[in-house]
Amino acid sequence: xxxxxxxxxxxxxxxxxxKIMAAPISITQISNLDFGTxxxxxxxxxxxxxxxxxxxxxxFLITGDPGRTFSITLPNNIQMRHLSxxxxxxxxxxxxxxxxxxxxxxxxxxxxxxxxxATLANSLTPGKYAGTFTVTVIY
Amino acid sequence: xxxxxxxxGTAVIAMIATISHFKSEIAHAASDTAQALQIVQAAIGITxxxxxxxxxxxxxxxxxxxxxxxxxxxxxxxFDVTGEPGLAYTITLPSNGTIVMTTGTGAxxxxxxxxxxxxxxxxxxxxxxxxxxxxxxxxxxxTRAALLATQVPGSYSDTFTVDVVY
Numbered sequence: 079x080x081x082x083x084x085x086x087x088x089x090x091x092x093x094x095x096x097k098i099m100a101a102p103i104s105i106t107q108i109s110n111l112d113f114g115t116x117x118x119x120x121x122x123x124x125x126x127x128x129x130x131x132x133x134x135x136x137x138f139l140i141t142g143d144p145g146r147t148f149s150i151t152l153p154n155n156i157q158m159r160h161l162s163x164x165x166x167x168x169x170x171x172x173x174x175x176x177x178x179x180x181x182x183x184x185x186x187x188x189x190x191x192x193x194x195x196a197t198l199a200n201s202l203t204p205g206k207y208a209g210t211f212t213v214t215v216i217y
Numbered sequence: 218x219x220x221x222x223x224x225x226g227t228a229v230i231a232m233i234a235t236i237s238h239f240k241s242e243i244a245h246a247a248s249d250t251a252q253a254l255q256i257v258q259a260a261i262g263i264t265x266x267x268x269x270x271x272x273x274x275x276x277x278x279x280x281x282x283x284x285x286x287x288x289x290x291x292x293x294x295x296f297d298v299t300g301e302p303g304l305a306y307t308i309t310l311p312s313n314g315t316i317v318m319t320t321g322t323g324a325x326x327x328x329x330x331x332x333x334x335x336x337x338x339x340x341x342x343x344x345x346x347x348x349x350x351x352x353x354x355x356x357x358x359x360t361r362a363a364l365l366a367t368q369v370p371g372s373y374s375d376t377f378t379v380d381v382v383y
Contacts, residue, residue: 101245102245102247103246104247105247105248105249107250107251109251110251110252110253111252111254113254114255115257116255116256117257117258117259117383118257118259118260138249156253158254158255191251195255200260203257205256206256207255207257208255210251210253211251211252213251214246214247214248215246215247216245216247217245
């Protein structure tokens with residue numbers, strides 16, 4: 079009977095622990111990474127993650143368990159593609175602020191992203207370029 | 218069911234519950250996407266087509282003005298400006314007192330001829346506008362000072378710069 083009680087205690091602990099499971103973490107995009115307007119021949123351009131959402135950096139809202147730490151996965155590099163030709167511009171050196179964060183007491187955390195755009199080679203086709211990148215958060 | 222079997226069953230349930238609990242703690246992950254955006258425009262360029270040519274004159278001649286005109290001609294200077302179709306640009310011409318044509322060593326006044334009052338079409342300032350193919354012809358005129366009675370005969374020249382910027 080002692081053994082039975084022991085396992086029942088373990089079971090009750092296990093079941094009780096289910097009640098303190100972490101809430102799922104979520105991430106929602108707020109703004110894009112916008113390198114603005116450049117001229118053919120312009121040097122590479124770096125956008126800093128910054129301290130707040132601005133017209134250049136990308137931003138995401140992360141929600142989850144207050145106080146919980148999370149890690150962030152950024153792309154190594156992506157290509158922005160011309161909307162109607164095969165012309166491309168490389169974007170790399172993605173950086174975030176925070177690098178790895180903690181959900182604030184209100185259950186939210188603003189994630190800011192910057193990156194570096196390659197030199198605008200003279201061979202590029204003028205026009206609009208866009209590329210999609212994915213940010214993953216985990217705890 | 219014996220007590221022994223009940224214990225075994227309970228143990229299995231406890232283990233499953235515990236394992237499932239640990240699984241729930243392994244990770245929560247979420248992803249979202251954003252766009253990286255860039256607009257690329259052709260850089261502005263300017264290429265000289267013809268020189269500003271005051272022609273031939275004699276000592277003592279009055280000042281001469283070459284008008285920018287409406288098309289490239291034998292006197293005015295002209296430049297091809299190229300860049301982003303439809304984009305406006307600003308033109309900067311030489312200031313007065315900066316361009317002096319010289320001959321010989323150019324050391325004395327009678328080896329110098331000042332060129333001032335540069336005028337362009339389109340006019341200096343934010344008046345340039347590239348057409349639908351990204352081109353505009355920029356015409357430049359100016360005024361040559363009167364020639365001295367002692368002006369040294371010969372060929373006089375100097376270089377001037379025209380700047381264009383978006």
